[in-house]
Amino acid sequence: xxxxKRRTKVDTSIPSCSLADMxxxxxxxxxxxxxxxxxxxxxxxxxxxxxxxxxxxxQDIQHVWVNRAGAISVNDLPxxxxxxxxxxxxxxxxxxxxxxxxxxxxxxxYNVVNEILENCRIAGAYRVQFATQKxxx
Amino acid sequence: MKRRTRVAAEIPTxxxxxxxxxxxxxxxxxxxxxxxxxxxxxxxxPTTDPSVSVRIPKKNMMYFIVYAKNRVVMKHQDxxxxxxxxxxxxxxxxxxxxxxxxxxxLKPAPDAPYEAMIDVLDELRAADAKRISLSQLKPTEG
Numbered sequence: 146x147x148x149x150k151r152r153t154k155v156d157t158s159i160p161s162c163s164l165a166d167m168x169x170x171x172x173x174x175x176x177x178x179x180x181x182x183x184x185x186x187x188x189x190x191x192x193x194x195x196x197x198x199x200x201x202x203x204q205d206i207q208h209v210w211v212n213r214a215g216a217i218s219v220n221d222l223p224x225x226x227x228x229x230x231x232x233x234x235x236x237x238x239x240x241x242x243x244x245x246x247x248x249x250x251x252x253x254x255y256n257v258v259n260e261i262l263e264n265c266r267i268a269g270a271y272r273v274q275f276a277t278q279k280x281x282x
Numbered sequence: 283m284k285r286r287t288r289v290a291a292e293i294p295t296x297x298x299x300x301x302x303x304x305x306x307x308x309x310x311x312x313x314x315x316x317x318x319x320x321x322x323x324x325x326x327x328p329t330t331d332p333s334v335s336v337r338i339p340k341k342n343m344m345y346f347i348v349y350a351k352n353r354v355v356m357k358h359q360d361x362x363x364x365x366x367x368x369x370x371x372x373x374x375x376x377x378x379x380x381x382x383x384x385x386x387x388l389k390p391a392p393d394a395p396y397e398a399m400i401d402v403l404d405e406l407r408a409a410d411a412k413r414i415s416l417s418q419l420k421p422t423e424g
Binding site for chain 1: 295296298299301302303305306309310313318319320321322323324325326327328348390391392393394395396397398399400401403404407408416417418
């Protein structure tokens with residue numbers, strides 16, 4: 146009766162010593178791939194709109210900031226509408242699919258916005274997006 | 283001489299994974315992405331040739347003159363009246379059903395706040411108006 150072989154015991158634990166390495170690897174991966182916003186911009190309060198839509202291609206956006214007082218900033222440089230047109234035109238040469246992301250304060254006077262739009266047309270940047278926040282019902 | 287007891291000089295590594303995951307979750311939660319949301323618009327190309335300009339029948343034009351937030355005047359043919367922003371959507375939608383060639387022209391005053399223009403543009407978008415023109419109110423039109 147004692148002819149049965151004893152089964153060898155198999156260790157059934159999951160090796161946990163490499164778990165920390167995996168977690169750190171993930172951590173480093175996310176840290177490296179996260180693209181932080183590169184510009185400071187101006188201090189603004191965006192207007193709200195119900196029909197707010199998401200834009201797909203983030204890398205093609207060129208921000209134009211307008212604050213409450215009507216000051217314009219592009220790439221963290223205070224600019225005049227004419228200078229803005231030149232910057233936009235230069236960027237259009239490298240990225241033809243550029244979209245102007247107009248981030249203007251809700252109380253910015255419209256004549257500044259109008260001047261920006263006119264200069265966008267002159268620069269050949271026809272695609273504009275008015276940055277808004279989604280209005281909650 | 284007393285014999286010193288040996289103390290094991292090891293760093294406990296069992297909780298290392300927990301610490302790393304905690305950091306991972308912390309960074310995942312605190313990272314705020316820049317949101318790219320808004321109302322898109324395609325501007326018309328600038329025309330230098332005045333002969334290109336097209337004559338549009340008066341009945342196909344509807345104007346919304348924005349003076350300030352919640353102070354919008356609607357002009358269509360001989361009709362001219364102030365309109366609350368909340369009514370614009372229904373009005374434009376029913377007008378578009380009657381006349382599908384209607385062009386809605388949005389004219390904000392130079393001193394109007396940007397937000398007031400966005401409010402009306404939002405309503406026009408909600409009303410499915412495809413042909414929208416956006417130009418600043420000229421001093422002679424006020």
